[in-house]
Amino acid sequence: MAIITLTTDLGYKDFYQAALKGSILSLMPQANIIDVTHSISAFNILQAAFVLKNAFPYFPKGTVHLIGIDSVYNENTRYLAVKYKDHFFVGSDNGIFSLMFEGNQPEEIVELNIMQDLKFLHFPLTDIFTKASCHIAAGGELKDIGIPVSGLEEKMTLHPVIEKDTIRGSVIYIDSFQNVITNISKELFNKVQQNRAFTLYFRKNETISQLSWHYNEVPEGEKLCLFGISNHLEIAINKGNASGLLGLHLGDIVRVEFK
Template sequence: MAIITLTTDFGEKDYFVGAVKGAIYNELDQVRIVDISHSVSPFHISEAAYIIKNAYRSFPKGSIHIIGIDSEFTPENKHLAVLLDEHYFICANNGILSLLASEIKPEKIVEINIHDTTQTNFPVLDVFVRVACHIARGGTLDVIGRNINEIRYLKQFEPIVNTEEDQIIGHVLYIDNYGNVVTNINRKLFEQVGKGREFVISARMLTFKDIYESYSDWINFDVAKEERGEEGGKKLALFNSEGNIELAIYKSNPSTVGSAATLFGLEIRDTVTINFEK
């Protein structure tokens, strides 16, 4: 049975998500639809890319992923269907795929060309669904588009390494449901540039000199719990499950005491710098 996932900025209030699901079921009654997220910030390409990039790998090969972010069809925002890592992605050519394909080269890219058979101002419903269902039936990408070799790339989302290779300048890429701050600096780049040197991570007025492997890695479990003092509220940097450097507060609650994002005063695209010992 085919799997079609949905990642959008539609939210849950409006009819959009329900209409898209209904259209899929109207074409395919034997299909599984999985909601990855409908809470992406409106038109936020990097946020959507982070979510889908770290979710799609858990799905079986051959799964079809509809990404409904900034999908209005214009001469500068064409639509794509892409085979990448044995998964299918359907989205606008707005740069989101360059963030997904930063480490894996797409196996096939087509620019969707079925728009002349559909009049729509809701392309996710009227175009993306048709393409997804076509693929789910076993159809080829060549039928619904023309082959292209290049996609739009967004270089501004990549961290910068200075010429002396003792500094990485990155930024906040994503803020999760707990208010943890995810940067665009990953473990591979950190280790490649750092080469085991001591370092300082700086973000606004904050500094971190250690990176932990998990949220509780800093706790000394050899000490009795009643002797450790208050554990909540500890600020820390760690490599998260996706390998990105994350700034967090241990067991924070955004609804009560605040979160890393609010207490650190960090927002998406704010600068995060790592300076290594020379």
């Protein structure tokens, strides 16, 4: 059964996501529609890229991922269908693809040339994106719905800075449990650490000097750090609100010192 995932900033209050799903089912009644999330902050491609980058590898190859972030018509923005690691992505070329793929090149990129229905000009998700996603999910080729292009709109993220025995990173995501996720990857941490002791410094002069394997490794209400499912360094409180209680917000600086 064809799988189409949805990642949007449409929320759950209005009829928009229902209209999107209805438009897919009208073209492909047998489609298996999976919500990744509709709770992305409005127009926040950084947040959407982080969520989908960490979610899509768990889906079967051949899955189609429809991305509805900042997709309203703009004469300067291309609509693309992209094949990457045997998955397919449909969305606006607004930088989200470059953020998700982190410099890796897709196998195929086409600029969609599906005729726009003018009554959906302000809501291409239910028109161009839906048609493209259903075409791909049915086994159709990208070249039949678009013109091959090279290159993607580039968006840069802040990368951790390495200074001798220190990594300076920042908060890039706060999940629904209020766990605080940084841009320090497990690979980078291990590369700099080289089996040395460390101290993680962050807001309010808080520190953590030991990695945990899971959230329940410390007593309830105690802070911890670990590498979660995203393979990025997280700051958490066991069954608590790390972001609120520790005063950590998006963009805040964290520092890891090794000795």
